[in-house]
Amino acid sequence: MTDNFHDEEFAPIAAAMKKLPYFAPSPQFADKVMARVRIPAAQVPMVARAMPVANLREAVAPYATRAERRHPVQVPGEDLRRSIPARLAATALAASLSVTIAAVALVSVFNVEILLLVSRIFGAETVGFLTALAADASASVSASATGVAASAGTATGMAVAGSFAAGLVVATAALRAAASASRKAA
Amino acid sequence: MPGAASTQLAGLSDPAVVIEARKGSEAAYRELLARYERPVFSLIFRMVRDRETAEDLSQETFVKVLNNLDRYSPEFKFSSWLFKIANNLTIDHLRRRRVDTISIEGAPDAVTSESARATSIAVVSQDESPLEELESRELGTAIERAIARLRPEYRACIMLRHVEDRSYEEIAEIVKLPLGTVKTYIHRARHELRAALEEVK
Numbered sequence: 001m002t003d004n005f006h007d008e009e010f011a012p013i014a015a016a017m018k019k020l021p022y023f024a025p026s027p028q029f030a031d032k033v034m035a036r037v038r039i040p041a042a043q044v045p046m047v048a049r050a051m052p053v054a055n056l057r058e059a060v061a062p063y064a065t066r067a068e069r070r071h072p073v074q075v076p077g078e079d080l081r082r083s084i085p086a087r088l089a090a091t092a093l094a095a096s097l098s099v100t101i102a103a104v105a106l107v108s109v110f111n112v113e114i115l116l117l118v119s120r121i122f123g124a125e126t127v128g129f130l131t132a133l134a135a136d137a138s139a140s141v142s143a144s145a146t147g148v149a150a151s152a153g154t155a156t157g158m159a160v161a162g163s164f165a166a167g168l169v170v171a172t173a174a175l176r177a178a179a180s181a182s183r184k185a186a
Numbered sequence: 187m188p189g190a191a192s193t194q195l196a197g198l199s200d201p202a203v204v205i206e207a208r209k210g211s212e213a214a215y216r217e218l219l220a221r222y223e224r225p226v227f228s229l230i231f232r233m234v235r236d237r238e239t240a241e242d243l244s245q246e247t248f249v250k251v252l253n254n255l256d257r258y259s260p261e262f263k264f265s266s267w268l269f270k271i272a273n274n275l276t277i278d279h280l281r282r283r284r285v286d287t288i289s290i291e292g293a294p295d296a297v298t299s300e301s302a303r304a305t306s307i308a309v310v311s312q313d314e315s316p317l318e319e320l321e322s323r324e325l326g327t328a329i330e331r332a333i334a335r336l337r338p339e340y341r342a343c344i345m346l347r348h349v350e351d352r353s354y355e356e357i358a359e360i361v362k363l364p365l366g367t368v369k370t371y372i373h374r375a376r377h378e379l380r381a382a383l384e385e386v387k
Contacts, residue, residue: 009380012325016325025223026241039212040209
């Protein structure tokens with residue numbers, strides 16, 4: 001049994017069969033099929049990874065409005081870390097705050113005698129040293145205050161007050177500049 | 187630009203369009219539909235001879251194929267895979283309904299002149315004279331009626347061979363039958379068609 005079996009007799013029929021037209025489905029056929037087809041989400045090239053951090057803000061806003069947002073690109077977080085001195089200062093501030101709060105809590109809640117506690121931990125000499133330091137500091141502050149008060153109204157008093165104010169302004173400006181430089185460096 | 191996308195896709199091979207579809211291009215899905223909706227619908231329609239049923243089965247075929255494109259292996263012909271699923275669904279449908287032969291008068295729903303014309307064959311060629319065209323149309327109609335009388339298995343094989351111009355190997359793959367069985371079916375189908383057309387003569 002071969003394909004050439006009765007070829008001559010079947011040839012006109014085969015030729016006529018080749019000419020049989022295609023039938024068309026209804027005009028909505030494609031839409032009906034497409035309504036039931038699950039199209040996978042379009043793949044998005046990972047352009048954001050290669051993008052410098054400075055351009056990220058501009059790139060992210062229009063990107064979020066595109067159709068591919070079903071699979072948004074993972075944008076790396078902005079790494080704005082503080083400088084080492086700033087972090088040390090922040091740590092020291094947090095540590096001193098914690099110690100102070102703990103001390104206040106111990107004294108107020110548990111009625112702990114703070115000097116007794118310090119002497120137990122660090123020895124009696126430490127309490128003596130701290131007491132002397134506090135007395136010295138208060139004497140120095142009161143002497144300055146007395147001096148300022150005594151020279152109030154005089155040219156010296158004005159100069160002292162002015163130097164305090166100028167020092168305050170300069171210190172604030174220096175701190176702001178340092179913070180700004182630290183952010184830029186990050 | 188959807189128009190530009192579909193023009194680009196039109197030049198691609200079936201496996202290349204499938205790759206685009208897998209990437210999520212709706213235009214690629216529509217391109218596959220545009221390429222094969224008529225051949226698939228015609229094959230099924232000639233098997234079941236009912237427009238509504240043929241449309242439902244064609245829809246099932248495409249939904250099944252397009253939702254499983256990730257399973258398609260490019261080493262096989264996409265059209266063979268598509269015809270295989272179409273044939274399986276149609277044979278299953280005919281078995282469920284236990285329909286071996288179909289009405290030679292065309293579709294049961296051929297109540298209007300338009301649908302009656304759609305179920306009867308009209309073969310037109312620009313090269314033919316009016317007399318040849320008439321003979322050709324009559325032969326086409328007779329062939330359609332003769333095909334309708336064949337067993338569904340014969341019908342599928344003979345149409346894939348002579349309407350779709352598929353090789354025996356491809357047909358065996360599509361209808362999931364041994365090559366020898368396919369050859370036998372086509373031989374018997376030809377014999378029955380010739381006999382039916384002798385009667386017409």
